[in-house]
Amino acid sequence: MEMPRIARVWISAMESFPGFALYRVFYEFSLKARDAKVGHSPGMKWQDLNDRTTGMKELLIIMVVEWFILLVVSYCIDKKSSLFRVKTSSSEMNSIRAFDPVEKADVAQERVIVEQFLDQRNGSYSVICDDMKKVYPGKDGNPAKAAVQGLSLALSRGECFGMLGPNGAGKSSFIKMLIGLTKPSSGTAYVEGLNILSDMSRVYTSMGVCPQHDLLWETLTGREHLLFYGRLKNLKGDALSQVVFMDEPSTGLDPASRKQLWDVLRRAKMNRTLILTTHSMKEAERLCDRLGILVDGSLQCIGNTRELKARYGEFYVFTATTPSSDEQEVERSVLQLSANANKTYHTAGTQKFELPKNEVKIADVFKAVEDLKNKVDVQAWGLVDTTLEDVFIKVARGAVELNVR
Numbered sequence: 432m433e434m435p436r437i438a439r440v441w442i443s444a445m446e447s448f449p450g451f452a453l454y455r456v457f458y459e460f461s462l463k464a465r466d467a468k469v470g471h472s473p474g475m476k477w478q479d480l481n482d483r484t485t486g487m488k489e490l491l492i493i494m495v496v497e498w499f500i501l502l503v504v505s506y507c508i509d510k511k512s513s514l515f516r517v518k519t520s521s522s523e524m525n526s527i528r529a530f531d532p533v534e535k536a537d538v539a540q541e542r543v544i545v546e547q548f549l550d551q552r553n554g555s556y557s558v559i560c561d562d563m564k565k566v567y568p569g570k571d572g573n574p575a576k577a578a579v580q581g582l583s584l585a586l587s588r589g590e591c592f593g594m595l596g597p598n599g600a601g602k603s604s605f606i607k608m609l610i611g612l613t614k615p616s617s618g619t620a621y622v623e624g625l626n627i628l629s630d631m632s633r634v635y636t637s638m639g640v641c642p643q644h645d646l647l648w649e650t651l652t653g654r655e656h657l658l659f660y661g662r663l664k665n666l667k668g669d670a671l672s673q674v675v676f677m678d679e680p681s682t683g684l685d686p687a688s689r690k691q692l693w694d695v696l697r698r699a700k701m702n703r704t705l706i707l708t709t710h711s712m713k714e715a716e717r718l719c720d721r722l723g724i725l726v727d728g729s730l731q732c733i734g735n736t737r738e739l740k741a742r743y744g745e746f747y748v749f750t751a752t753t754p755s756s757d758e759q760e761v762e763r764s765v766l767q768l769s770a771n772a773n774k775t776y777h778t779a780g781t782q783k784f785e786l787p788k789n790e791v792k793i794a795d796v797f798k799a800v801e802d803l804k805n806k807v808d809v810q811a812w813g814l815v816d817t818t819l820e821d822v823f824i825k826v827a828r829g830a831v832e833l834n835v836r
């Protein structure tokens with residue numbers, strides 16, 4: 432009786448399964464071996480492969496072909512799963528961006544400059560970041576982390592740019608992408624006209640990096656370090672990298688060494704582009720021509736120190752120290768200067784107020800203090816303009832509050 436078609440198809444499908452084919456090879460071998468033992472056959476040899484009655488040759492060919500097919504299938508499945516991962520990450524990132532307020536005018540303007548440059552390719556920019564994003568995939572049940580969310584920057588030659596931001600804001604991730612330690616999830620950057628996605632090895636010849644954790648060799652002197660790393664990059668004589676990235680370069684240095692480093696950097700930046708991340712406002716003010724504040728992966732503002740202070744520092748900070756029992760008298764005097772004065776700090780007789788610049792004249796503050804001195808014992812007082820630290824705290828706090836709401 433002829434075998435039904437479905438059964439034949441099923442058997443041929445099973446035979447094409449590698450495990451089955453392997454089993455069949457061993458089965459045929461064992462049959463031949465048994466025959467040899469009982470004296471019917473000399474056993475299976477390599478020359479028997481051409482024996483069409485055993486089908487061994489076809490089986491071996493099937494196994495080799497299947498091995499290649501499965502290799503390709505496994506590669507595709509592997510690729511596909513990583514595609515799914517990226518998809519999850521970007522949807523997660525979109526949900527995070529949904530919290531983002533409308534982009535600030537200065538940040539939007541920087542994006543326009545980048546887009547214009549990419550359209551027309553004119554202008555002498557040393558580093559261009561084009562909508563760079565970095566999403567770290569979720570691990571151990573934790574969600575994906577969007578560390579950098581669409582960063583666009585255009586940095587001119589000779590510019591020192593400082594990236595500020597609270598811990599975990601994405602500063603190191605930004606630097607790591609630019610120096611090729613990690614790939615952007617999307618977007619790219621151009622360093623001296625070279626795309627970091629396709630030309631990183633050429634980018635390295637014009638790039639110097641000072642990572643957060645130093646990479647010094649105990650047995651080498653400073654000069655030997657320069658010679659060693661210079662030789663790795665094929666640099667000779669006075670040649671120095673055109674673009675220098677520094678991740679918190681002065682962290683851990685004593686004040687004298689820090690000052691020395693700042694002097695060196697100020698001299699070095701003449702015709703080079705410096706990009707640094709720092710937690711030191713003093714360092715940012717001393718070295719940087721422009722600053723950006725990154726919070727939760729998003730650039731919140733960009734500009735020089737004076738612009739940022741003018742934009743975010745709409746107040747003077749007034750501090751007064753009196754005996755604790757006189758605190759209310761001080762507060763009364765301050766509120767007479769401006770009903771919108773805001774008390775930001777208060778402990779054991781020392782109080783700090785923000786006075787709106789558009790409502791308060793400095794001369795009036797001096798007069799109010801003189802009047803106050805006739806009533807209470809003013810032990811110390813001070814009036815200062817907004818500092819970069821005030822700007823930093825205001826921007827960081829504002830962005831976090833917006834994201835939490």
Ligand SMILES: Nc1ncnc2c1ncn2[C@@H]1O[C@H](COP(=O)(O)OP(=O)(O)OP(=O)(O)O)[C@@H](O)[C@H]1O
Nearest residue numbers: 567568576578596597598599600601602603604605
């Ligand atoms: N390899 C990684 N895998 C997953 N998440 C990461 C990874 N690297 C960094 N992150 C997360 O991305 C966010 C940004 O980290 P990043 O180190 O870039 O911030 P940072 O601003 O440099 O912080 P700090 O000032 O503390 O150095 C943080 O929440 C961090 O936990």
